[in-house]
Amino acid sequence: MKRVYAREEFCAGCKLCEVHCAVAHSEYPNDIIKAFLKQKVKPTPRVLVEENQPVSFALQCRHCDDAPCTKACISGAMQKDSLTGVVTNDESRCVGCWTCILVCPFGAVQRDAGGHKVASKCDLCSSNGGLPVCVQNCPNGALVFTDELWRR
Amino acid sequence: MTLSLSTPDFLIERNRDRCINCQVCVRQCANEAHIWDEEEQRVKSDDALCVDCQRCVTLCPTHALTIRKYPLEFRENANWSANAIKAIYKQAESGGILLTGMGNDQPYPIFWDHLLLNASQVTNPSIDPLREPMELKTFLGRKPEKLMVQDGKLVEEMPPQLELEVPIMFSAMSYGSISLNAIKSLAAAAEKTGIMYNTGEGGLHKDLYKYGKNTIVQVASGRFGVHPQYLEAGAAIEIKIGQGAKPGIGGHLPGEKVGLEVSQTRMIPEGTDAISPAPHHDIYSIEDLRQLIYSLKEATQYRKPVGVKIAAVHNIAAIASGIARAGADIIAIDGFRGGTGAAPLRTRDNVGLPIELALAAVDSRLREEGIRNQVSLVIGGSIRNSADIVKAIALGADAVYIGTAALISLGCHLCQKCNTGKCNWGIATQNPLLVKRLNPEIGAERAANLISAWEHEIKELLGGMGINAIESLRGNRLMLRGIGLSDRELSILGVMSAGE
Amino acid sequence: MSVLNAKGVYYRELNRQIRAQFASGVEEVRVQNVNGQRYIGDGISGSQRLILEGTPGNDLAAYMDGLELIVEGNAQDAMANTMNKGRIIVHGHAGDTVGYAMRGGEIYIRDSVGYRVGIHMKEYLDRVPAIVIGGTGGEFFGEYMAGGVLMLLGLGLADAAPIVGSYCGTGMHGGVMYIRGEVEEYKLGKEVKSVSLTAEDEEKIQHYVSEYVRYFGGDAAQILARPFNKLIPANKRPYGDLYCAW
Amino acid sequence: MDYVIVGNSAAGIGAVEGIRSSDKTGKITLFSDEPYHTYSRPLISYYLYGKVAEDKMYYRPPDFYERQGVTARLGTRVNSLSTAAKELVLESGEKVRFERLLLAAGGKPIVPPMPGRDLEGVFTFLKWDDVKALEKTLYPGVRTVVIGAGLIGLKATEALCHRGAEVSVVELANRVLSAILDEVAAGLVQESLAEHGVRFYLENTVAEILGEDGRVKGVRLQDGRELPCDRLVIAIGVSPNTSLAQGTEIEINRGIVVDEFLATNVAGIFAAGDVAEGYDFLYRQRRVLPILPNAYKQGFSAGVNMTGGRESYRGGFAMNSIGFFDLPMITAGIVKPEGSEFRELIHADAAKRVYKKVVLREGKVVGFIALNAIDRAGILTGLMEKEIDVAPFQEHLLKENFGYLHFPKEYRQEELWKGVLKHERA
């Protein structure tokens, strides 16, 4: 399946991926200014830039084949779509027990800062059907959305 | 600590209605002109630190930023410009030589903009380059006086040549003055487009050996990273005597830019200054240049063209003639608008010649002396677009070097702060944090796109003139007319006035 | 060993012959009647030995990358230009600009040298070039020196005679010079300082002197009896404060 | 192939999904003595708290059995097992044959034989029905004693508090959550709960449940003190519900003994989840690990193996994510080590009620506590899981921004580019 991969050698640490991810998953997915300025709580990005310069890279859910979060989820909210492979959290079912955080070896599940106590994670922007916004908005091609072998 | 009299050059305007405090600007400004105020929970700016590189403006996701010229107005004085005053403040504070980057930015005449190109009408047809052949292939190197053919075969091989698909090359920029990613971008773009890039004097990084057939390796006074394998690695060797931005001046890569990789490439210890003396200390006279040219030819057994790069200076025609006679296969002349990683301001802005005049003078002289075929002529020093190139070739150049234009294609915004090592675009820096901002794949694509775009434009212009091979433009000054030039300038350029 | 006669042979042909000899597997080539031919040994790699009888021309051993080169005579200007590796032994004197930008290898010169010797000499990792000179050095000795070892023995020098010219070590920012005897302060570039020898220095000096004696004869103990002056850069960044950003 | 699964919780559901991952057609019959569609046991405290409504209790969507082709015989108790005949005998007497059987009956609450345990108002806290029953009897100010300050006890306590009960907790150990926290962390948790009005009686236990008219009215503690109460919740712990296996040749220790393929010593019979005693590779011994992720994974592996697969379950270790009010914590593995082979790295900030501790053995993480600093704690779990030598970056383990950043680049890239990385050999 296609996933987002970070090419850390080109991550400029600008965190535009975080900004755009937050917007895309906010109440105003098409209006960045409203998303940040109108929404009471700052939207939570589902991608996290790990950074200790000069090293930085964006990290989001790896949508593991063997997704431990889906196995550990006590509520059945965390599911891997058997067709697309995308792991999503059904926030309406999530109870915020953070077992997914406990088992996610990538630390890629966030506690939503938006006030409701649910786990928040990358959904590969599956609802928009196209390129994840983090990839779209990376100014330096440091994020790629691919399922092809990548030479290093 | 006394009061500094220096004032900001730029003003950062932040539209608070648009600013979402995402701090992208804070993270992207190596000059720390944007600051996150933890207490206020918002971004603020320090104008004094802004260099107007436009990185923040470009990356701001809400377009909340505008950089303006700082509205400080000294009392009006036609003689004492603000820059003149500010320079004195800086020097009074530091006692230092004013150091800057990029090329001469002073309002000297730009002769390209006083030259007009011809087009075919009625008496001969223009050519449609989209559907008909249009040839730009260019060979650089010494051509034999005449050919000897026997039994349908060449009696003697042509001396080694550089073969270019387009008469454009990326000019010398060393690893050290620009980042490895910038060089990788240019090297890959050169490979893609069938042209050359030039190592500059910083040696050849191990990752770049694979671009050998598109590489010109440079030998400069510091001889950094010069060894037999290096000389063998490229398609040609260039002796750097001077560059347009700082004729007569050496180079100095400060130790802080000599990190591990630069150190390995230049073969000097990490953290030490890389000082390039002003002259080659084995060249104090023209016959010494011959000695060096032939030492390089001898070392590479006459398999590679050896070029010589010089800055355009007053006696350029004679110097070029001498270089041709010293055995150079290619002469590269860099006009006074050529860029640099660092140059003393006064040198950059006051020394040298416009490349247009230098080119015309050299081409004319070499033709008068009958030695134009012995040597190829490459010019650089602020080629800004394909029309400049067409004019250059019509004036007599074989090919052009582009440096600043290439860097602009990679994202350079000409803030002229290359010397600080804080290039926010990852070009003129060795700071790994900044270097990685330039993804060489993107860079290569952009630089290659530029070459392709110009290639198309050159073909369009040639087609308009009814010419379908670049050879027919070379030195074809009848395709040029001058406008707004004095008779003397027209005569040096060897072109007629518009209307003639 | 093979022997070539350089009498009246143009450098290009001579160098071709030398390369051909080495390419054919000869380990030692002796060239007789060398006089003025340039570029001998240029860019050659390998560990063979090349012996030159006479006065080789300029740019001897430029970019040389190996070889043991023995000059039975004097050398001219720009010897060992940008040399990378190898060893040169000159049984005589040498001209100006010996070892310009030299990065590796060793040079032993029995007598004196001209101006700008060791200019911009470098070092890199295990490559620490050295030039050992039996006589005196001219002006701008070790100018811009960035690494390596320069050694002046001043052998056979009259008491008051200067061992080195003025502007010694101007712009020096790396490496070390060992000068046998005193150098008047005014002759030193402002980027150089004189410091006392360490045990390690003594060891190095001993090594180079014993090599010198091995090639040219003499009494190592007697040479070592006279104290050496050690010169190093006063500052690794001699021009750090020269500029102010525009 | 006929598969029979006894148990309808994480292990049983895991097994269904495990079987279906390789056998789409085999017949699966699942038994549960509870009448419910599969629901999440850990959610019962959330249910009590009021955070989870009835319709959100279910572990899988309503059409789960249908889509997975499972005959779910809910509310059906299995009485006995004949290994020889390969059949189960139901409460009704009906016999059900199987080719492959998974015992996933989970655990049962431990209720010590204390006087008064049958009084009205005394509850256990394991099944949905337990909390449903308890819930009906709650009213603001109801005085409740909870026996046991373990995971279940405190989760119950939190919910009860939230529902307005006055809660006292009695715990035999010297600290709360003794299985997953050390003293320092436990102190912080206790302090936090105390701020919500919970009273604690540590190193104490209930000697007798006092009653009146058949209803609980208080408890007498071991030290003689009496605590009046209206409700009593017994949450001392669970033990494997091995009853079905008892009396057969299936080997039982504390739980049903299984090998790395979750197989019991009887061919065709597997066990998984809280009932099973698998390998704990941290303690390097067989242990019952009554936690949901473990149950599901064991169930899944068992399911795969029941179809004839050979999916090794290399063992697990204890891990928990839990929180009380606004104090979350994640812990795993050995948190209170004894022995010189361990090293502890600790960061504590009492003011912020933050406590982080990483336990190392032979350069590998074997346990950690992340109290009130849980974000990305899973990375540590992952390091434990993969037994990564953390020595090269151990100084970063406690850092606030600890992450892949601190891994050696090679390893980091290997992990982050898993699946698409192609090494180019120089």
Added chain:
Amino acid sequence: MLREGQVRIPSGCAISGIMNKRGEVFSGQDIIKSIALMHDRSNGLGGGFAAYGIYPDFPEHYAFHLYYEEQAAKEKTEQRLNSLFHVAESGKIPTRRVGSIHQAPLAWRYFVRPKPESLLEDESEDELVVRTVMHINSQIKGAFVVSSGKNMGAFKGVGFPEDMGEYFRLEEYKGNIWLAHGRFPTNTPGWWGGAHPFTLLDWSIVHNGEISSYGANKRYLEMFGYRLTMQTDTEAITYAFDLLVRKHNVPLDIAIATLAAPFWRDIERMDPERQKLFKTVRAVYGSLLLNGPFSIILGSNQGIVALNDRLKLRSLVAASQGDFLYVASEESAIREICPSPERVWAPRGGEPVIGLFEEGGNLV
């Protein structure tokens, strides 16, 4: 095409000089061999020689070597010479055909003595000769004075120096000083006058390098009536010597210290008397400081002076063997004709090599 004089043509070079201090004469063969060895220092666009003591039959006559590009020039020049001088003998300078030598001008020589009535008031014979040379070079199109000294002559042209030597049959001459020059000009002079040596009276200079101070030197010399028609450094150096030594009677060592002046730093270290002298020399003659790389050999009837610039930016080697003094750009050029000299040395920057005839030398 513009030629030397109309345009400045920097050039690099090889130089070589031989003198016999006892004034004994020897064939031009050696100097040709010596300069030929440094073939690669020149590019075939200039070669030349100065020879002293070659006209023993006319020791007191000014020997005018002239190049004519057209017959009219010859007529005009001869008219001028005849009006000012008694011409004792004249004729074509003997040459031989050499494959690489083309477009040679007509080379003619005249042995002359000034007519007393030609001298202006207070004018010396030398000055008349200078005036004549300046007139011919600047006023007579197609004529060029190659040399004008007594008992000496210059032979130069476009080609490699060894070819030039062959062309002028120099092996047939015998002189006591021979200077040679192989030129590497930065364009085609196409004109024989542009080659070295440059001469005036019996001064001759062969020069390697480019003087960056040329513009300052030139304008200073022009104040003293010199017409620098060639735009070459060599011409400026020649006139500088002429001005200092002949006109101002400055001792040779001071003249040398003027052109290759000690650094202020070194002057400060001199004893007070010398310090004062050198300070004054630099202050007065600062405009004659030759800045930039050069090595020169100055020839005259008294002997030779070889000199480097004060930074020693050009190479120069000297050697002696018996009565012979050798100087050359490269040691091998000396060894080519004197395989084992008694002494070989490289003079320091600004340190002259002076060779004077044992008899009659009054240069210093």
